[in-house]
Amino acid sequence: MTSDVVLERLMRLHPKVIDLSLDRMRRILAALGHPERALPPVVHVAGTNGKGSTLAMIRAGLEGAGRRGHAYTSPHLARFHERIRLAGELIPEDDLLAVLEECEEANGGAPITYFEITTAAAMLAMSRVPADHALLEVGLGGRLDATNVIHPELTVITPVDLDHQHFLGDTLERIAGEKAGIVKRGVPLVMARQKDEAAEVIEGVAVRLGAPLRAEGQHWHVAREGGRLTFQDGRGLLDLPLPTLPGPHQVANAGTALAALRLLLPDAPSDDPAFAAAMAPDWPARMQRLTWGPLADLVPGELWLDGGHNPAAGEAVAATLAAMPKAPTRAVVGMLATKDVGGYLSHLAPHLEGLTAIPVPGEGATLPPGAVVDAARAAGIEADAAKTPEDAIRAHPAPRILICGSLYLAGHVLRSNG
Template identity: 35%
Template sequence: MTSYKETLDYLYAQLPMFTRVGASAFKTDLHNTIALLDKLDQPQHSFKTIHVAGTNGKGSSSHMLAAIFQQAGYKTGLYTSPHLLDFRERIRINGQMVPEDFVVDFTEQMRTHITDIQPSFFELTVAMAFRYFQQEAVDIAIIEVGLGGRLDSTNVITPELSLITNISYDHKNILGDTLPQIAGEKAGIIKAGVPVVISETQSEVQDVFINTANALNAPIHFADQEWMEASGAIESNHFTITLLDTRQQQMRRLQLDLNGRYQEKNVMGVLSAVKILQQNGWHITWDHITQALSHVKKLTGLRGRWEVIQRHPLTVLDVGHNEAGIREVMQQLGHVNYQQLHIVVGFVKDKEVEKVLPLFPPTAHYYFCKAQIPRAMDEVALAEMAAASGLQGHAYASVQAALQAARQHAQPDDMILVCGSFFIVAEVM
């Protein structure tokens, strides 16, 4: 009998994994995914889905939607990536991770097909999720795109609704080096006749979405034209926001347990999506929405989004890792009071680090480090690049050593921010 650990070792060893090795693991067509799902009799068509893409905010938006459906009494699947601590975080039902036994049994059953088809780690994980959601007869599953959209392994579903959060530069080596090109890849999840919500209107790319939606006869909604922020305030552990529903001229007040100011755009997308789903017969009340959004972490297990792990010094983890994500994190810092800022940071090699570094404050003390994966950027090289951008600090061979140094230097009224990569945050956890 194979153990869960042996199964994971086999998957990590056998299958190319984007999060570890980068672009070489990304497949440029859906052949493998379709071949795997054929062996399983197409489980993805046996339950309802919502498909979520975007450069930033797709994870938070997926978790918010899952929380709302859960709160409304629906058996809700949630597929996200990457994971922080345990592989099973990627596949959940009503917040509970897929059992270890299922991962072991599924992998055993698929071993000969794995040898024949040679899927990537992500392709196999998608098939595993769809099989699990089918077996457990979920009412709906929220499916987060891994990378891009058009060629992503998840793009084999016909959802109830597609949600695209925003477009910014990330994975340019794969998705293209202009925003319209990247938007074109994300727009690949729009399906014929299926409504699509765009969380954030961006002038450079809105025509890409409008043209794609029109060609497919898909009703399109821009959430930030349907909602306006009337007021917003950040408390220590939640974010209170009042929104005006511009169509019904009605004020709506929400308290989010995801307390990053940047969640405001995500929540508008989620609310516009829910409104369409309500019209299409899903029984979701405003009470379900307010309850769910104040307990997303508890309901779905979301972590690493402006997550406070200590008060003195204030220590915050955030998985922001690309230009737009880091910009949002830096704006959030403007809402915090502290004496001195300490930033523990590391990146993966294929990020455009030279574009991101100028966004960081030159007054902070830096602790440059690298996660224990092949794709991680060398900490000394990072420190040198940062120095060229006017950022001063020291390099540390591990995330733990960097965090320890930050804790030794920080006073009780200081702040420690850990960011730059999912893998840096995971190692702190």
């Protein structure tokens, strides 16, 4: 028996229609003896874009301060174990298998989503290992997300934008309201810079719940200055190296992480190595350069990988490309059918000499390559289709190739590239 076998069984319990609700989570957690109540102090992170990078920076900073921390993120790229870190280390196979089987037994065959039962497993595993903090990344939305069954010590909301409209609402205000569902009465909230409509909603929730707000532009500021990152708040100035994660948007994510660390490490002086440690997190598939492996060997120049999949992510990737040295760039794009492919590609169009569309391997909800080609041509991008990333690269070995459009595609690329 392996964890993969149990995970495959758990997939079959998935309801045919997902109704966002916390009832299934409350039921299984009660059957498990409420492990969510035995977690160390929780940092709960929501947002449309940047929440994974921000959480990784917070984790790196806490580890730089000598703190032991759990982390729960999703989705994984190569192996499910990536989703759960216990005291800084990926969950061992034996531990993962044990908690998955316990959750399967406690659930008793009842309908439950894959994310819900694996979130319960993560909380069960985290409740059994001593740590100073537990970092939880919201999967979808916030208010009715499976992670929203805890009482955190700190909540964090990264930039909110349009995504998952079929679940969260078709306006920025409605989506912001769902994200703000993680805010708890009296619990501090760190908020990244938001569009006005989203900021008004989130600030309103914070006021109503008496949650002390630390908002970018009001209580703290972050900027890139002379090849360095500067962060300023009421406690003073931090002068740090730029984040190792490439892209101008990572400066903003770093600011959000630093604002959180200021609250989590209230006694740390400005020269504490924890703040510098936050600038060098391990977080793959975020404009990651692949320099070795069979895929990289096919490219005459640079091979880049990014898992962003919505218009705001496309804008961030475009800004990163704009900041790079000029080079003919071709994209290899695979996306899911639930995503706004036209909005995503509209930002990339000025930076590409062409695009090859591929299906996302192993995903039934993949957007047909023909639909990606049509969207690319509508955005003014020369486009064709191929069956695999390898075929796409062989057909157009450009000096710079960017594989992008889906975290699931990014995971496939990392696995196939070794």
